[in-house]
Amino acid sequence: MVQVIFTPNLQRHVSCPSAVADARSVREALDHVFAVNPQLRTYVVDEHGRLRKHINVYINDRTVTDRITLKDAVAPSDEIFIFQALSGG
């Protein structure tokens, strides 16, 4: 199962506990999380499902390459980190 971990800075706006998902891509993992926690969606992605401009997503230690459809592949042992960028503050 992929683990999805959110910046604690998002917690002040909306509940976002770490979650696990049976997923093969970042999109599948996030869709799983949003299905359980719908209010979280608009904080991470915009109305078209794209990563927000000042959100960074990492798979383990590498940044995702597809910020529009989020098709970067993930393996069951991966961790997905959702961070706020230094920009945008």
Added chain:
Amino acid sequence: MSNVLHVATRKGLITFRRNGADWAASAPAFIGQPVSAVLTDARDGALYAALRLGHFGVKLHRSDDHGKSWSEIAAPAFPAVENPDEKTPAIDMIWTLAPSGKDELGVLWAGTIPGGLFKSPDRGATWTLNDSLWNKPERAEWAGGGYDQPGIHSVLVDPRDSKSITVGVSTGGVWRSSDAGRSWRLTGQGLRAEYMPPAQAFDLAWQDVHRLSACAAAPDIVWCQHHNGMFRSTDGGETFSEIKEVKPSVFGFAVGAHPSDPDTAWFVPAIKDELRIPVDGKLVVTKTTDGGKSFAAHADGLPGLSYDLIYRHSLDVSEDGARLAIGSTTGNLWVSDDAGRRWSHIHGHLSPIAAVAFG
């Protein structure tokens, strides 16, 4: 006079309440977060605050207990498209919130950047893009004004007829609907854009309207602060007459119509494109009481040397026209209790102010 004033700042929403001769500030709501718009809906007492979170996007909150507690509600969003790419528009900011008429309790309008007009039938629980305006071919000519993308900053609903709506776009002119937004006409004949080549100076779609404000008791009177100057309409925004040679400047962002006197309005001038500060560094409020034929510049209580700009939503007039508030980009807040002649400095250490609203 209203004894409650909501101030939307870069670092939260702060409510000031009149306490004897002073104004007492509440603890901020949304502390540390940019508040881009605030609406007090006199029809049901609801208070709305729009946030522009730097990382986490546009959010909208409603309070039904005068700001004691808040609930997040839906924010306007563009409808889904097939295969979105990096250029597909998304909401960047809620620029203005406006109530519909008294006959449409709970109906709200929102103007956004980029230039979407949204309607909610249910106090912000759901929002729908106004496709009719969004799909106008002239929208291709809309351009960024103070922001990179064009936006809708003014929504005027005629208190005599909720189906009659006037919208101001920066930049994109004045648009009017007489059928509750099902169809739109580009209006504003007489507006003049000196920043365009001469042949396009009067092109309706190129007008950079900074703010529209209508007289509540005489809604056909619409005042306009435009990038290029000051204008007044006597036909609801169909046509405008330019008000020229007003000292110290005809440039500015904010305008406030008197609620009952169609000949009275307030503006806050500044130097134009070359330098965005008050003229000679002296902040003044200009006021006309004769329909724009003449203006008086009031400086009593305002600083002699300042860099304060009053943005388009940062001038508000109370329902009786006697109490006014202005808030600046430098985080200063002033209130006048005598219709704009003398000003009291209420706070000097707020963050940049996006909007003020009596509640």
